[in-house]
Amino acid sequence: MGQGRTPIDDCWPSPSKWNALNTSVDGQLTYNQPIAKHCYPGSGYDAHLCQDISKEWTESPFQELYPIGYTYPTVDTCPPINASVAAYPLCELGNAPVYTISATKADDVAAGIRFARENNVRLVIKNTGHDIVGRSQGYGSLMIWIKYIRDGLDYQEKYTPSDGSCQSNLTGSAIAVGGGYIWEEVYAFAAKHGRIVVGGDDKTVGSIKVAATAQQATPSAWQQTKSSNTKLCLHRVKCGGGTFGVVVSATIKAHHTHPVLSHTLQLIPLNGSLTQLLNTTTGIMSRYPILSDEVFAGYASVLRADGQVLYEHTFINMIESNSSATIERAKNVINQQVVNNLVRLNTTTFDVKSNFQYFSSFQEYFLGSGSHQAEAASTPIRTSRFFDKKSLLFQQKNPLSMLQTLFSQEGPGVHATTSVLELCLVGGGQVLQPAPHTSVHPAWRRTYLLADQVDFWPENADF
Ligand SMILES: Cc1cc2nc3c(=O)[nH]c(=O)nc-3n(C[C@H](O)[C@H](O)[C@H](O)COP(=O)(O)OP(=O)(O)OC[C@H]3O[C@@H](n4cnc5c(N)ncnc54)[C@H](O)[C@@H]3O)c2cc1C
Known part of the structure; x- marks a missing residue:
């Protein structure tokens, strides 16, 4: 066109x-x-x-x-x-x-x-x-x-691909999303059936593009993607849905919900020292692969705004059962890998706040833990990097040097007013397993951490 x-x-x-x-x-x-x-x-x-x-x-x-x-x-x-x-x-x-x-x-x-x-x-x-x-x-x-296409959400206890769907060997339950629904709606619907789906942390993001099956509208009418047309399924994910057709309904895999143990950590250097914060952050980052292998995931950030710097994270573990032994075991992982190393610094170098919380289901966690809604903004500039296990565990000098560069405010010219480094512990686990008929960037198969730098510039900055 x-x-x-x-x-x-x-x-x-x-x-x-x-x-x-x-x-x-x-x-x-x-x-x-x-x-x-x-x-x-x-x-x-x-x-x-x-x-x-x-x-x-x-x-x-x-x-x-x-x-x-x-x-x-x-x-x-x-x-x-x-x-x-x-x-x-x-x-x-x-x-x-x-x-x-x-x-x-x-x-x-x-x-x-x-x-x-x-x-x-x-x-x-x-x-x-x-x-x-x-x-x-x-x-x-x-x-x-497509926001106002709302043909409903449909729970399928056992997914049966309708004629002409994308290839899938899914045998468990699934949810058909019939239009422009957002994650908040799909999570709430899944929870009614004791299920969860894999989606975004931000509840306001659209949910229709991750699919086991999809119905697409084409110029002649709408059609269901042909089962033989794996290439189309692949391209839809790879190039942005809109390149090959418009998805008007998507069926996504549903999983049993689990109890959730969350850990929140906040570190504020008492003397405002960025150097101390970045050194300690690098140490925590080196533990991420171990946390990920122990099935913790979530988001951390290093923030510099209004003259203050801090590190914070919320990591969650969807634990197998609500037994106290299981909960204690998960807590021990965090304590041994992260918290115990910080205790000696508390009140001398940092204000350290560490907190565990137990939730009986994913939905209870989602509703009871923050807004899950990022602010809209018109002036962010972003850049990102993948990190594999080796680079986090054994090459701490490099992430430290990256942090120093990202947060440096040296040199002439205008500087960012606010900088946030989002440390997304969203790789590892199943993400490392290659899967057929997806077009996920191959580098994800080695990735544990996605680091995403977001800088906000003054309106009058000369780009
Ligand atoms: C504030 C914010 C928070 C975010 N948080 C997360 C997060 O927590 N987790 C995460 O994984 N991602 C997150 N993202 C990234 C987000 O998931 C992607 O930008 C995603 O592509 C947005 O999809 P959308 O449909 O909501 O947005 P849109 O901008 O409406 O669409 C995104 C793309 O998909 C195409 N598209 C939309 N609907 C259809 C359709 N029905 N058929 C064909 N093509 C279609 C559009 O043309 C466009 O190319 C966030 C983004 C922002 C801005």
């Missing part, structure tokens, strides 16, 4: 063509307007509305309410500006799509794809707008928004 026509081209589809599309999707086509346009002088200016928008701007659920709401837009071309700024910048759609079909059924999706193909208009698929590399945006495009 190429890049397609844009609104400034003479051959951009005429109003009558857009009207016809609107009719074919039962009036669900809208012309997009920047969300914060009410903050700018002109016909839509409304100070009260602007204030409300500004208040909620960094909430992902707020952004998700809008067809062109994005959690981490690469460039924000219409932020809710402070009314006291001397000169108003322009408020533009920027990379956001021009029109949106708020699809409620597969036929709407098919109509959108057909229109884009016949009129050579760039097509974008979006659910929540969390795509960190901006693939649910697209300058001058038509968007198909």
